Amino acid sequence: MADAGVSGERRGRSPLVPAILTAIGLALIAAFLSLGVWQLQRRVWKLDLIAKVDARLHAAPVAAPPTAGPEDVYxxxxxxxxxxxxxxxxxxxxxxxxxxxxxxxxxxxxxxxxxxxxxxxxxxxxxxxxxxxxxxxxxxxxxxxxxxxxxxxxxxxxxxxxxxxxxxxxxxxxxxxxxxxxxxxxxxxxxxxxYPVGGLTVVAFRNSHLSYALTWFALAILTVVGLVILWRRGRE
Structure with missing residues (x-):
């Protein structure tokens, strides 16, 4: 009789809650993966920027132009x-x-x-x-x-x-x-x-994009683990 009661309880569970949690989990995984890829793209952009600025810093000086844009910084x-x-x-x-x-x-x-x-x-x-x-x-x-x-x-x-x-x-x-x-x-x-003391320009670019990307990918993996646990419990 106890087994029959348990079976009845399982049959009575609504599949709606696991379905909703699964949908949320999949959406989170997609979002985390997208953010991780975006951070990797930002890292490529940042490394390119650093390389360009470094080249400007070590190039021979040129005559000051009448105007300048972001590509002329440093x-x-x-x-x-x-x-x-x-x-x-x-x-x-x-x-x-x-x-x-x-x-x-x-x-x-x-x-x-x-x-x-x-x-x-x-x-x-x-x-x-x-x-x-x-x-x-x-x-x-x-x-x-x-x-x-x-x-x-x-x-x-x-x-x-x-x-x-x-x-x-x-x-x-x-x-x-x-x-x-x-x-x-x-x-x-x-x-x-x-005085004045020149040459104090600070040229530094924060580049934490790789650690951010790894964080987003780790969250995606943890979400996958959570969904696996959810699915296994649903089969019990």
Whole structure:
């Protein structure tokens, strides 16, 4: 009689719940696999980007162009002209040398004006750093404008408080007229007196796509295991 009761209980179970769980499990497996493949594709893209940037960093410098796009980021360039030291801008910065400011100075060239991040100065050297006069040549890296400000800190042009290197806003605030839509991070060539300190550009790309992909694939495998357990119990 006990066996008959168990058999009746099994026959009375609705197949709807296992079917729903199976459908959900299969959908999750498909999603996890898709995310894993996507992360592998992102890894290929990231490795290609790193290789391209590395090639730019080690290439011979070229003449600074009047415009630049994402494909020019971290390209080594040279520019000649005269600094407008009376229009320099201080942008708050935290570097390996501590907190302080980036010194952005317009370089007026024969064809166009470009903002040059001459390097870092601590707060106590803000008013006391090298300001060259006469023609100069600058070598550095192309950097794309950083509009609006930093996280939770918006630039305040009226108060001359800057938290990012926003080329367009700085050009407008300093009345520079048309400027190149990017800026140059000056290299580590020493300046008289030691400041500003150039060559502090941090070039680093986070590449965790492989670990993310393995995580998604692992979740897919665990879901498969869960479905197998579900199916086996359904047969008991």
């Amino acid at each position: 390209r080594r360039v040279t520019a000649t002209g005269t600094f407008r030291n009376d229009r320099e801008t201080f942008v708050q910065a935290v570097t390996e040398k501590g907190p302080g400011y980036w010194v952005l100075t317009p370089l007026v060239g024969p064809r166009f004006t470009i903002l040059v991040n001459r390097g870092f100065v601590p707060a106590e050297r803000r008013a006391d750093h090298d300001r060259p006069t006469g023609p100069v040549r600058v070598t550095g890296l192309v950097r794309i404008s950083e509009p609006k400000g930093a996280f939770l800190r918006s630039n305040d042009p009226v108060a001359d408080r800057w938290y990012s290197r926003d080329v367009e806003a700085i050009a407008a605030a300093k009345q520079l007229g048309p400027v190149a839509p990017y800026f140059i991070d000056a290299d580590a060539t020493p300046n008289p007196g030691g």
